[in-house]
Amino acid sequence: MIEVENLSLTYRSANGSHLAVDGVSFRVEKGQFYTLLGPSGCGKTTTLRSVAGLERPDTGEIRIDGMPVSSSVKDVWVPPNRREIGMVFQSYAIWPHMSVFENAAFPLRYGEKRISAGDIRERVNKVLALVQLGELADRPAPNLSGGQQQRLALARAFVMEPKVLLLDEPLSNLDAKLREEMRSELRALVKATGVTTIFVTHEQIEALTLSDVIAVMHGGRIAQEGPPLDIYRAPDSAFVADFIGHSNLLRGTVASGGSNGGSAMVEVHCASGMLMCTSAGVLNPGDAITVAIRPEHLELESSGTEGENRLRGRLESTSFVGNFMDCRVRIGEQSFKVQLHPDRTPRMGSEFFLYVHSRHCLALHG
Amino acid sequence: MNTLTAGRTRWRGYWPRLDAWGWSLFAVVALLSAVIVVLPVIVIALSLREAGPIEAVSAYSLVHYTAVFSDSFVYRILLNTMGFSIVTLVVSMAFGLPAAWLVERTDLPGKSAVFTLMTIGLLMPGFATAMGWLFLLHPRIGLVNAFAKQVFDLTEPPFNIATITGMGWVEGLSLAPVAFIMTAAVLKAIDPSLEESAHMSGVGYRRVLRRITLPLAWPGILAAGIYIFTIGFAAFDVPAIIGWSNRIFTFSTYVVSQLQPDSDLPQYGRAAALSTFVIFLAGALSLWYARLQGEAHRYQVVTGKGYRPRLLALRGHAGWAWLFLGSYFVLSKLLPLLIVIWASLIPYFQLPSAEAFSSISLKHFHAIPWDLVWEGTQHTVVLMLLTPTLTLAFSLAFSWVVLRSKIPGRTAFDFIAFLPHAIPNIVFGVAILLMTIFLVRNAVPLFGTLWILLFVFVIARLSYGTRMTNSTLIQIHRELEEAATMSGVSTGVIVHRILVPLLAPTLIYAWLWIALITFRELTLAVILTTRDNITLPVVVWSMWQAGGFGQAAAITLLLMLLMVPLIALYWWAMRKTGLREA
Numbered sequence A: 001m002i003e004v005e006n007l008s009l010t011y012r013s014a015n016g017s018h019l020a021v022d023g024v025s026f027r028v029e030k031g032q033f034y035t036l037l038g039p040s041g042c043g044k045t046t047t048l049r050s051v052a053g054l055e056r057p058d059t060g061e062i063r064i065d066g067m068p069v070s071s072s073v074k075d076v077w078v079p080p081n082r083r084e085i086g087m088v089f090q091s092y093a094i095w096p097h098m099s100v101f102e103n104a105a106f107p108l109r110y111g112e113k114r115i116s117a118g119d120i121r122e123r124v125n126k127v128l129a130l131v132q133l134g135e136l137a138d139r140p141a142p143n144l145s146g147g148q149q150q151r152l153a154l155a156r157a158f159v160m161e162p163k164v165l166l167l168d169e170p171l172s173n174l175d176a177k178l179r180e181e182m183r184s185e186l187r188a189l190v191k192a193t194g195v196t197t198i199f200v201t202h203e204q205i206e207a208l209t210l211s212d213v214i215a216v217m218h219g220g221r222i223a224q225e226g227p228p229l230d231i232y233r234a235p236d237s238a239f240v241a242d243f244i245g246h247s248n249l250l251r252g253t254v255a256s257g258g259s260n261g262g263s264a265m266v267e268v269h270c271a272s273g274m275l276m277c278t279s280a281g282v283l284n285p286g287d288a289i290t291v292a293i294r295p296e297h298l299e300l301e302s303s304g305t306e307g308e309n310r311l312r313g314r315l316e317s318t319s320f321v322g323n324f325m326d327c328r329v330r331i332g333e334q335s336f337k338v339q340l341h342p343d344r345t346p347r348m349g350s351e352f353f354l355y356v357h358s359r360h361c362l363a364l365h366g
Numbered sequence B: 001m002n003t004l005t006a007g008r009t010r011w012r013g014y015w016p017r018l019d020a021w022g023w024s025l026f027a028v029v030a031l032l033s034a035v036i037v038v039l040p041v042i043v044i045a046l047s048l049r050e051a052g053p054i055e056a057v058s059a060y061s062l063v064h065y066t067a068v069f070s071d072s073f074v075y076r077i078l079l080n081t082m083g084f085s086i087v088t089l090v091v092s093m094a095f096g097l098p099a100a101w102l103v104e105r106t107d108l109p110g111k112s113a114v115f116t117l118m119t120i121g122l123l124m125p126g127f128a129t130a131m132g133w134l135f136l137l138h139p140r141i142g143l144v145n146a147f148a149k150q151v152f153d154l155t156e157p158p159f160n161i162a163t164i165t166g167m168g169w170v171e172g173l174s175l176a177p178v179a180f181i182m183t184a185a186v187l188k189a190i191d192p193s194l195e196e197s198a199h200m201s202g203v204g205y206r207r208v209l210r211r212i213t214l215p216l217a218w219p220g221i222l223a224a225g226i227y228i229f230t231i232g233f234a235a236f237d238v239p240a241i242i243g244w245s246n247r248i249f250t251f252s253t254y255v256v257s258q259l260q261p262d263s264d265l266p267q268y269g270r271a272a273a274l275s276t277f278v279i280f281l282a283g284a285l286s287l288w289y290a291r292l293q294g295e296a297h298r299y300q301v302v303t304g305k306g307y308r309p310r311l312l313a314l315r316g317h318a319g320w321a322w323l324f325l326g327s328y329f330v331l332s333k334l335l336p337l338l339i340v341i342w343a344s345l346i347p348y349f350q351l352p353s354a355e356a357f358s359s360i361s362l363k364h365f366h367a368i369p370w371d372l373v374w375e376g377t378q379h380t381v382v383l384m385l386l387t388p389t390l391t392l393a394f395s396l397a398f399s400w401v402v403l404r405s406k407i408p409g410r411t412a413f414d415f416i417a418f419l420p421h422a423i424p425n426i427v428f429g430v431a432i433l434l435m436t437i438f439l440v441r442n443a444v445p446l447f448g449t450l451w452i453l454l455f456v457f458v459i460a461r462l463s464y465g466t467r468m469t470n471s472t473l474i475q476i477h478r479e480l481e482e483a484a485t486m487s488g489v490s491t492g493v494i495v496h497r498i499l500v501p502l503l504a505p506t507l508i509y510a511w512l513w514i515a516l517i518t519f520r521e522l523t524l525a526v527i528l529t530t531r532d533n534i535t536l537p538v539v540v541w542s543m544w545q546a547g548g549f550g551q552a553a554a555i556t557l558l559l560m561l562l563m564v565p566l567i568a569l570y571w572w573a574m575r576k577t578g579l580r581e582a
Helices: A044-052 A100-110 A117-130 A146-158 A176-193 A204-210 A228-233 A238-243 B002-006 B020-047 B063-069 B072-105 B111-121 B126-137 B143-152 B164-189 B192-200 B205-234 B237-246 B251-259 B268-298 B315-345 B354-358 B363-367 B370-404 B411-422 B425-439 B450-475 B478-486 B491-519 B523-528 B536-545 B549-577
Strands: A002-013 A016-028 A033-037 A059-064 A067-071 A085-088 A164-168 A196-201 A213-218 A221-226 A248-259 A264-270 A273-279 A288-293 A299-301 A310-320 A325-331 A334-340 A351-355 A362-365
Touching: A002 A044, A016 A044, A016 A059, A016 A196, A016 A213, A016 A221, A033 A044, A033 A176, A033 A204, A044 A059, A044 A085, A044 A164, A044 A196, A085 A146, A085 B478, A100 A117, A100 A146, A100 B491, A117 A146, A146 A176, A146 B478, A176 A204, A196 A204, A204 A228, A213 A228, A213 A238, A221 A228, A221 A238, A238 A248, A238 A288, A238 A362, A248 A273, A248 A334, A264 A288, A310 A334, A325 A351, B020 B268, B020 B370, B020 B411, B020 B425, B020 B450, B020 B491, B063 B072, B063 B268, B072 B111, B072 B164, B072 B205, B072 B251, B072 B315, B111 B164, B111 B315, B111 B549, B126 B143, B126 B164, B126 B237, B126 B315, B126 B536, B126 B549, B164 B205, B164 B237, B164 B315, B192 B205, B205 B251, B205 B268, B205 B425, B237 B251, B237 B536, B251 B268, B251 B425, B251 B523, B268 B411, B268 B425, B315 B363, B315 B549, B363 B549, B370 B411, B370 B450, B370 B491, B370 B536, B370 B549, B411 B450, B425 B450, B425 B523, B450 B491, B450 B523, B478 B491, B491 B549, B523 B536, B536 B549
Parallel strands: A033 A196, A033 A213, A085 A164, A164 A196, A273 A362
Antiparallel strands: A002 A016, A002 A059, A059 A067, A213 A221, A248 A264, A248 A288, A264 A273, A288 A362, A299 A351, A310 A325, A310 A351, A325 A334
């Protein structure tokens, strides 16, 4: 279990200071796969490195299994080499002057928990077999492929049998096919060992497929936290709506509020027309808001009449992406992204109606 | 989780958390830095002290400065030194710059040979080249002069090497490899696409050279120029071998003559005052140098890939190019070497003739004071082994603190490590001499020991060492060390098991280079050597000073012979590591 409370970190350099992490708090349950997701510069890696002890936070407390490892209040600092954390780096950091075996054995040979040579051999062989590198144990590390280096980095992190595993964009250096393979393997490995894991990535697909819980970070803060499906279905800010998947974002003003079962329904006045939207929070008439609609939720209808959430527009452009057709439909000033099945080939310049169910029309603050 | 409780320490404010190993490295670096900073301060302090360093109490005044700067001889010397440095600069650039251009921008065949010869040529002791040229162009005994007088029936010798221009010529030949290596690096750093786009704009080769290449390279060339000028200003070997006996002094030889006068007592105060003057002069030049370096970076254009520049086809002119390069190697290395061999084999110096050849013998070799040479060799070998080892150990500590420790103000250490490079070596020699005589004379009997030489050699080579370790450590991905930290190891294990193995190629290369430079080091040794800690180059110098030219030549040959296996190793390491920077 990892608890992070009110973590802040400012980078200072000759060119001024930069608040990288701004009061971040979260909690990772035992055995959970927790992902910090966000664009570059959002503070996710700094947060991870603070948990590792490779960065020193200005304020806040970090606890591992209830024991503080870093606390500005309680005046505690456990150096990174005593935290017993397994970590996989973005570059893999495989030592090129050692063999595969020596790389994996390093923590047991020179680390805090040293064990006998015989035990080392046994443990290392076991962990190398786990990541399917058993046959390559004697190979010089630079002779490994990218995917194999990645596995070796994992093996080296697992060999100490840590309670906590930190993964810093471990898949970003692999090519697309390999990345997909490693994704499923990674989750299987982590779940098999039951290690508590924090994973840092800027790739939403990795976050959505791997995680138990995702924290979307933005500007040094956690913008939203929750299980992947919740984050995708119910983003609570324009940033999250656009960062996870894609969204058409429309500026609008709340015309009237209403209630429709569980979630609140609001009528929103946009440049393109009136839209019935779902709102998670409380909105008052007159509030300036952003409406987020995902491209896959927009339907292109060639006939019909204007009505609720049915807007008339003109097809501007299409581009074939593979598994769908990426279309742009212009309604007034706004250009909407729409995803169509690749079988459909609408005519350019023709008029269409765009329909979106109010359930998929999210009214968001800001 | 009990290790978590055991490993707890206090939060501590602004300082990074280092383990015991980290703090030890920091302590070593801080201590050495303090010494380096204190040394010039000692010189300045003693230059203001009226009484000599041995007296316990003294008044402080500018008396030494008045003495130095009211002496017209001193102005002569400063003018001499300026003239000598300028000639050195011009000669070294005249050979080095075209050679660099030929290697970097033309299709000259056998380029790597030029690099090897230039780098290894830098290792030929300056006093050997100087001896060779003295035997060639001395007004009385010089071979060329004697030959010219015989053939053309002249009464006056046509050449005189014992002049400022003559000495500058020899020093310039010795430093041409420095000019070559530095300007070749500048040319290499220029993005060739800048030149190519000018060619594509329809501009001819010469005009591109003049309008694009030279302006872009100019800050770098100027920086190399300042660097060579500074070396020339502090040069000792050449002015000592050629100028001393003819009473033509430059700064370094004059300072040494003040410290080791033939008759009078050592003039410590005057030496300190002169050194202080040079510290400030060098400081000004270094500031200028730093600014030019900054400007050179301003011109640097980010390139994605290392494009190869368009090489000018020399076609039939390749022969001329090699004639130019070849004549440089003959003039600077081969000819002086042959003359030194000749001088060591004949009883008294004369033109080669049937009679001279019949008189060839090993007389000088027999006359060598072998016990002194043996002693000097032992000392030199000890220094040669210890200097590079210690220098590189300290350099690694400096680089680690500067690049890895996150200690606030750590860049100051990088600046301090550069000081022994910026301030002429001889000033550090003077400083350490004064320190041993004045400060620690009674407490630690350092004067006249090998340790004092080791100490000054290490400080003098620290700039080079840290440049090498810095540039390599920067290339090592930080995560390689962080991964080790996360594996639960201390800084000591990281240095021992990760950094040293990864830096090994650079360390071996730099070790050999420092060893070779140490082997032939004369300047610093001359100031600090007594009968008890004499080194081989100092034996050569004392023989020469005593007029035993033949014996000095013979010992020089021995010294160079001893360097050969090391040079072979160095050559092997240079090829192996692909490093070609000196």
